[in-house]
Amino acid sequence: MTTSTATRPPGRLLPAPVVAPLERIRAGDAYDANVYSTVDVHWVLYDRVLRVTPATVDDPDRDRFLLSKGHAVAGYYAVLAAKGFIPVDWLDDAGGPDSRLGGHPDRTLVPGVEIGSGSLGHGLGLGVGTVLGLRAQGRTTPRVYVLLGDAELDEGSNHEAIAYAGAAGLAGLTAIVVDNSSASHGWPGGVASRFTVNGWTAATVDGHDHDALHAALTGHDGHRPHVVVAVDTPRHPAHRPADADRPEQAGRSEIQAVRPDQPGRSVAGDGPTPGSGK
């Protein structure tokens, strides 16, 4: 059941089990595109990669998933609900005065959530510390996955962590960068090169291809930290409006823009809106 998809909301291909919870948390509102850029990664991680279940959220030998870009939370909550970490009815009043589910996650309020995040650039440092703690305790089984965005890499704190993790050979660490080309100044040479130059292994894959994501997320070599760049391509069906065959609608999923460093390249319009995070 892992790669079956459904078309809810219109035009967006989503992992089938998260459609209902996502609809429930959405409650008719529109979502930032980052939900769709990231939900496939969330799903593949929890469905096929992470060794953690609702029964093992406090097991010291569990795998850890740290959502660093904390605004990508709707898909995260939907997957946690689909996998039984949180009751589905929690989704109904997300953000409400008595809700445990906020616009950014709080680890002390949500079972299975490893870190509270929202301010960008905190997850990778916390992940490095988590790997070091597990290593000090002789726990070789757990792996630590940290999900970031390409614009989040603007924060210098990430580069402190990338350089140190490579130098220290933190083999238990996997960073996942969802690249939806939303960094204001881009990453000439590609996101992966920021990691590989520091001694990481890297895989760059289609961020909506579940089998490719699975292969990349399990493709670490056991000696070095690993990065998976999950590219959210504007041409992917996930971005195709339901009525893309109507000429007057076809362009609405993209905002045409030209980057000064890459003349002629168009930038997908699925980056963050102002105030929605990066």
Added chain:
Amino acid sequence: MTMRDAFVASATRFLDDPRTTIVLADISADAFAGAARRYPGQVVNVGIREQLMVGVAGGLALTGQRPIVHSYAPFLVERAYEQIKLDLDHQGVGAVLVSIGASYDRAEAGRTHLAPADVALIDTLDGWTVHVPGHPDEVPDLLRDAVCGQHSTYLRLSTRSNARAYPQAGGLHVVRDAGPGAALLVAVGPVRDEALAAVADLPVTVAYTHRPRPFDVTGLRALAGSEMIVVEPYLAGTSARVVAEALADRPHRLLSLGVGRAELRRYGTAEDHDRWHGLDPAGLRRAIGDFLTAGAPVG
């Protein structure tokens, strides 16, 4: 032996507990080199990366380690303040932060190495313990209390020191009793000797503490009359809020002495800065004398 030496020796002994991890950002890495060889997994030097240093401490604590995080005061507390707020407090985990440098230990280094606001900044957070030892011999017990606890603690070390140690002065410890009704002076950490010298000819009771947070409110209420003086080796007024709240139900006057806010743009020595901030005995004597005179009954 300096406070830093005492800290390095004590912290190294805690590495016998596998749950202890020391996190450094190059500063003092040489001093911990031997410990790093003996406990390679428990001494982490991330290089000159203070955001990562605190983030790593948060991650370590999430796995159940007890991190001791150490650097120069402005780099530890001010540079990565959001990491302290979010990677420790917001995650619901604790760490032991240990700084050197204090307000102006290295005055000749200039503004970049001065951190008079560190305790005030930590005081914006909830539930932290702050230790400001006044003597190297006070450091081991304070570090033990901090490392054996669960919540977050800030231990502020300095090259400045009193002549004598009071290892158990978390609560207010009376070092000079001027009798009933006398004004009460609370001296925090290494300013005790200067404060005692300043009031030698004045009817002032002097109490010492090396733990400004949580402040010994019970001791304060037992000792305080209507005239209160607080002398702190960091930003003046840092504890004014605590004292005002503790004495809210009784008429009192409060004189808060400490390091001024203005950037002096002067180098010199720590003793020079004491004088410029009025924290030398003569400066303290002037301020306290004026305060007591102003409050004296007319006629």
